[in-house]
Amino acid sequence: MIVVVTGASGFIGHNVLLRAPRDWHIFATYRSTTGLDAFVKKHGLTNVTPVRCDLMSASDVNALSRLIGRKPDAMLYLAANGDPAVSSKRPRWDLESNTVAFVNTLEQCPADHVVYLSSGAVYDGSTGEVTPGTPVSPRLPYAISKLASEQYLQFFCEHRGTVSSYVNVRFFGAYGPYEAPRKITTKWLQALAKGEREFVVRGDGRNLIDFMYVDDAVDGFLALVKAKGAKLTVDFGSGAPVSINDIVATMASAIGVEVSVRHEGTVPEYIEFRSTDTTMRDRFGIAPTISFADGLKRLSAFLAGN
Numbered sequence: 089m090i091v092v093v094t095g096a097s098g099f100i101g102h103n104v105l106l107r108a109p110r111d112w113h114i115f116a117t118y119r120s121t122t123g124l125d126a127f128v129k130k131h132g133l134t135n136v137t138p139v140r141c142d143l144m145s146a147s148d149v150n151a152l153s154r155l156i157g158r159k160p161d162a163m164l165y166l167a168a169n170g171d172p173a174v175s176s177k178r179p180r181w182d183l184e185s186n187t188v189a190f191v192n193t194l195e196q197c198p199a200d201h202v203v204y205l206s207s208g209a210v211y212d213g214s215t216g217e218v219t220p221g222t223p224v225s226p227r228l229p230y231a232i233s234k235l236a237s238e239q240y241l242q243f244f245c246e247h248r249g250t251v252s253s254y255v256n257v258r259f260f261g262a263y264g265p266y267e268a269p270r271k272i273t274t275k276w277l278q279a280l281a282k283g284e285r286e287f288v289v290r291g292d293g294r295n296l297i298d299f300m301y302v303d304d305a306v307d308g309f310l311a312l313v314k315a316k317g318a319k320l321t322v323d324f325g326s327g328a329p330v331s332i333n334d335i336v337a338t339m340a341s342a343i344g345v346e347v348s349v350r351h352e353g354t355v356p357e358y359i360e361f362r363s364t365d366t367t368m369r370d371r372f373g374i375a376p377t378i379s380f381a382d383g384l385k386r387l388s389a390f391l392a393g394n
Contacts, residue, residue, distance in 0.1 A: 115160070213226060
């Protein structure tokens with residue numbers, strides 16, 4: 089099976105390449121982040137072909153299509169602006185990164201089956217329980233561009249016919265090896281290891297995060313890549329969101345230290361909703377199995393070794 093993985097040099101992308109079946113021929117795209125070739129070589133990923141490609145460039149994506157030589161069987165689209173907060177300051181850049189690049193890819197190199205990594209952020213402004221059937225009207229630019237991309241994917245399937253099937257995955261987040269240093273889990277684990285015991289939290293700390301260990305997340309994505317024929321939107325989260333305050337307490341407990349928290353300012357993305365969609369479990373047999381405490385221990389061990 090020929091599979092295109094965009095944004096392969098990112099956090100999720102690295103873990104996808106490590107866990108994907110070795111009988112898949114993967115064309116792994118990246119734009120400017122260096123090191124993907126070395127990563128592939130280091131881990132003996134002979135089934136992976138790294139390809140430098142600016143997804144906003146029609147000529148670049150067309151060249152990718154010619155390199156592949158035929159229509160890909162599937163595409164896992166991970167490329168995106170990775171920092172929702174930045175979208176408020178740079179909405180045009182966010183739209184180009186999240187939506188324009190995706191549309192260009194669907195025009196120049198469509199795959200038979202496309203799995204698009206959307207975001208639970210599309211529920212921005214909602215409270216309480218949500219599902220893909222919940223009416224949404226986000227105001228955060230990142231959420232707006234993610235929702236628009238979902239709609240474009242349906243257009244290319246239902247009206248253009250260049251995509252035969254798709255899954256829009258409203259993903260609620262992950263943590264684990266290779267995540268960005270700015271991520272709360274890596275940032276604070278490293279700070280704890282250095283002896284820091286006071287942490288500054290933006291907002292009141294009651295903001296909810298629903299994330300899972302990256303291995304659970306990737307196994308879900310790989311299952312969806314295999315789900316040819318599907319045409320749907322699903323939520324994918326742990327089902328057990330926790331507050332920022334609780335995350336700090338759990339991390340301190342896992343390390344065995346006491347910490348204090350100081351709250352400052354506000355956050356642009358304040359989450360007060362939780363998904364009750366069970367499609368990933370009921371239809372695809374996917375449910376997170378790694379607890380937050382266990383995941384922290386795994387991430388801490390990875391950071392210590394790297």
